[in-house]
Amino acid sequence: MALFVKKFGGSSVASPEKMRHIAERVLKDKKPEDRVVIVVSAMGDSTDDLLHLARQVSPRHYGREMDMLLTTGEQVSVALMAMTFIEMGVPAVSMTGAQAGIRVSGSFGKGCIREIHPERIFHALEEGKVVIVAGFQGETEEGDLITLGRGGSDTTAVALAGALKADMCEIYTDVDGIYSADPRCVPDAVKMKDITYMEMLEMARLGAGVMQPRSVEMGSRYQIPIHVRSTFTDDEGTVIREKILTEGSKYMITGVAQDADTAKVAVLGVKNQPGVAHMLFSALAESHIVVDMIVQSVREIHDDKTDMIFTISRNDLDDTREVLCRLQAEGRISDVVYNDKVAKVSIVGAGMLGSPGAAAEMFGALGDAGINIDIISTSEISISCLIGEKDMTKAVRAIHARFFAGH
Amino acid sequence: MALFVKKFGGSSVASPEKMRHIAERVLKDKKPEDRVVIVVSAMGDSTDDLLHLARQVSPRHYGREMDMLLTTGEQVSVALMAMTFIEMGVPAVSMTGAQAGIRVSGSFGKGCIREIHPERIFHALEEGKVVIVAGFQGETEEGDLITLGRGGSDTTAVALAGALKADMCEIYTDVDGIYSADPRCVPDAVKMKDITYMEMLEMARLGAGVMQPRSVEMGSRYQIPIHVRSTFTDDEGTVIREKILTEGSKYMITGVAQDADTAKVAVLGVKNQPGVAHMLFSALAESHIVVDMIVQSVREIHDDKTDMIFTISRNDLDDTREVLCRLQAEGRISDVVYNDKVAKVSIVGAGMLGSPGAAAEMFGALGDAGINIDIISTSEISISCLIGEKDMTKAVRAIHARFFAGH
Numbered sequence A, B: 001m002a003l004f005v006k007k008f009g010g011s012s013v014a015s016p017e018k019m020r021h022i023a024e025r026v027l028k029d030k031k032p033e034d035r036v037v038i039v040v041s042a043m044g045d046s047t048d049d050l051l052h053l054a055r056q057v058s059p060r061h062y063g064r065e066m067d068m069l070l071t072t073g074e075q076v077s078v079a080l081m082a083m084t085f086i087e088m089g090v091p092a093v094s095m096t097g098a099q100a101g102i103r104v105s106g107s108f109g110k111g112c113i114r115e116i117h118p119e120r121i122f123h124a125l126e127e128g129k130v131v132i133v134a135g136f137q138g139e140t141e142e143g144d145l146i147t148l149g150r151g152g153s154d155t156t157a158v159a160l161a162g163a164l165k166a167d168m169c170e171i172y173t174d175v176d177g178i179y180s181a182d183p184r185c186v187p188d189a190v191k192m193k194d195i196t197y198m199e200m201l202e203m204a205r206l207g208a209g210v211m212q213p214r215s216v217e218m219g220s221r222y223q224i225p226i227h228v229r230s231t232f233t234d235d236e237g238t239v240i241r242e243k244i245l246t247e248g249s250k251y252m253i254t255g256v257a258q259d260a261d262t263a264k265v266a267v268l269g270v271k272n273q274p275g276v277a278h279m280l281f282s283a284l285a286e287s288h289i290v291v292d293m294i295v296q297s298v299r300e301i302h303d304d305k306t307d308m309i310f311t312i313s314r315n316d317l318d319d320t321r322e323v324l325c326r327l328q329a330e331g332r333i334s335d336v337v338y339n340d341k342v343a344k345v346s347i348v349g350a351g352m353l354g355s356p357g358a359a360a361e362m363f364g365a366l367g368d369a370g371i372n373i374d375i376i377s378t379s380e381i382s383i384s385c386l387i388g389e390k391d392m393t394k395a396v397r398a399i400h401a402r403f404f405a406g407h
Helices: A016-029 A046-057 A063-089 A118-125 A152-164 A198-207 A211-222 A276-286 A312-327 A350-356 A357-368 A389-404 B018-027 B046-057 B063-085 B119-126 B151-165 B197-205 B211-224 B275-285 B314-329 B351-356 B357-368 B389-404
Strands: A003-008 A035-040 A092-096 A104-105 A113-118 A130-134 A137-139 A145-147 A168-173 A195-196 A227-229 A238-241 A256-260 A262-273 A289-296 A303-314 A335-339 A342-348 A375-377 A380-387 B003-008 B035-040 B092-095 B101-104 B112-118 B130-134 B137-139 B145-147 B168-173 B194-196 B228-230 B236-242 B256-259 B263-271 B292-296 B306-311 B336-339 B342-348 B375-379 B382-388
Touching: A003 A152, A003 A380, A016 A035, A016 A063, A016 B046, A016 B236, A035 A063, A035 B112, A035 B228, A046 A063, A046 B018, A046 B063, A063 A092, A063 A130, A063 A137, A063 A145, A063 A380, A063 B046, A063 B063, A063 B092, A092 A118, A104 A152, A113 A152, A113 B342, A130 A152, A137 A152, A137 B035, A152 A168, A152 A211, A152 B194, A195 A198, A195 B375, A198 A211, A198 A238, A198 A256, A198 A342, A238 B336, A256 A389, A256 B236, A262 A276, A276 A289, A276 A303, A276 A312, A276 B389, A289 B145, A303 A312, A312 A335, A312 B101, A342 A357, A357 A380, A357 A389, A380 A389, B003 B151, B018 B035, B035 B119, B035 B151, B046 B063, B046 B314, B063 B092, B063 B130, B063 B137, B063 B145, B063 B306, B101 B151, B112 B151, B112 B228, B119 B228, B119 B351, B130 B151, B137 B151, B151 B211, B194 B197, B197 B211, B197 B256, B197 B342, B256 B389, B263 B275, B275 B292, B292 B375, B314 B336, B342 B357, B342 B389, B357 B382, B357 B389, B382 B389
Parallel strands: A003 A035, A003 A168, A035 A130, A092 A130, A104 A137, A168 A227, A195 A238, B003 B035, B003 B168, B035 B130, B092 B130, B101 B137, B168 B228, B194 B236
Antiparallel strands: A104 A113, A137 A145, A227 A238, A256 A342, A262 A303, A262 A335, A289 A303, A342 A380, A375 A380, B101 B112, B137 B145, B228 B236, B256 B342, B263 B306, B263 B336, B292 B306, B342 B382, B375 B382
8 A cells, every 4th residue: 555645736627627637547546455544736827817817907016915816716726626536426625735734834835834734634534535735835823825946846745745654746737857968958968767866956056946945955854756747648757866776877976957947147356355255145134145156367467456246146137237226236246247148057966976087078178169168167066167058959969969979 | 892704895895995995994993892703705896716727727617626716815805904903003813714623524616504613713813913714715624715606705704703702793794784665666665773683584585685594503503693884885784683673663564575587487288196395396306496476276177186386596497497397207296387577576574473574565555556466475574566567666665655654
């Protein structure tokens, strides 16, 4: 007897007909003794429709009321999904996040699952029912409805799998697994049979969009294997787990990631003295701006001045300009140069720890392709290069070819 | 300092723009020290849209899941309505039925409010907020979402007013009060300033559709005055209360009601012996068929046979046929005649108790208009006549003219 948590996204449940396909698929895969919990998102564009209504009321975003509004989207999905199973003669019951015992803290629109009281789910499973839970939502201690942040339904699924001690959490999506590079960019990218939590986290952090880091962290914490697979085919996808079981996974690196959502900021000629970096990055942190790569380069000719170069998400560009303009007005920094025509390419792999040649190979691949490297940064299991945005696809292909030739 | 509960129906909140009108109206009427709770229904056609989705899944009606689906309609309304107030600079908070402490028992789709725990509403009112509560819904003891039966949002409003010991429950609707007859049928019908709970209940029972009996009963139980008034004008409507305060209300009767949703069934030639009526009406009750008027007429020439004539709602006609066919097959009754081309006209008035001439006046009005009376039935505060459906409007006008001439 196995317990599965299966998550289906908004495009998989966009219509009653698609829901029927999902139900059929779940029942085809289900052994009689299996217990199944299904997590669904809001149907297709329904969240956008609700947001459109809210914008007609106000251009502003009133967190609590917005969550009151948006949580209806998943509630509609679970009700219709449960009806779909019952109509097929299979006992099923829908639950809102609150009914499923999902307690969430944090601010509205960005909730974090704090704890799960799964008694009601267990009770329904014991009654032989398929349990359909609304993703992306939960209840605060005060009894308010609250939505989770980005990738919320995935987080719901993985957290539920942890609380229920499920054997596997399956994330059904529009891609059929995790690839060694984005297949839209690298046609011969290799689908991985499995990948470790740590590698997947690093891939996600560096721009591989399949899974949000929060759900992968959650899987790692509860040691729940996460099977990322396609809604549209029966093929096995990629399993994210603690240790790689696959015999064949001997690549020095796991994959190549790319991220065009990056912008470079150069603060020129700041005083090279203690406390300057602290002043600059504290001011950015106070405005909730996340800084990614940081390089400080001392000018050889003016030994009291230095350039401070860093990268941020393009969404934070306006806020960053505001902070830096204030610092300029206060006379604390002088010239600033912005460049949003950059991109980041990275290689990821736990195996790199023991392969010191990986960095050289990566730089070689970029050099041979005539691509200039602007900034380099490294972590224990990754190496990233900032390059011109126009070169991104060429760079990813060149790096992938270098490491995955022959696979 | 007064506490008001104000209920707005689905057509009043059909768009963000209409919500803004309602908020402006509520704020215009509100004294600074007043506390206001607003109950709203689902926006315009949104309940129909949800039902349409459900029908794509199944022609059947799965109660619990249907309520899970339908309760989202009011949740969307309260969220947007609260945003509307906040956008106008007025603190407000939305609540689902469950959050408002509305505990409901009974079967799905037909819930009855069992108790209300209004602590959270009081707390929000003390914080100076306008409280927006989802009508038509509540939570069962098991934590399931459940909708109330017909007229559900009115019931929510009146029950909340009772639990909060409100000074007044205002029901905003598309008519501007209770009239002495349906104004669409009788152009010179008189708008009443007030009417007693008992009279209103009798009017509702006899076909005056403005208020559902359940909400009026609830108002009577908690002694909450219910002000029925128009969403579109500032005019006073009609107040339903225990005792009529108006000096001028000296009509012997309160109003004339009409009901075309009626059908006549005649079970002919049943044995005139003890137990026959019990057998017949038990069989109907078991199929949840509500019988309205009942007449038993003994045939003079066959003293062992009698005709049993009764009226039902037209919606119950098919079920009634099924029950009676079974009794025919079992040989317990013989011929049955159905007639759905009938209508019921009634006069209602607590004052009739002391005015024995009212019945005679009513029959006289019908006779002068050349209308034949098929069945007569009376209660303490009403007299009803079954007539041909084609004569209904003529009958109501004739009766109204007889009693209200000169008003």
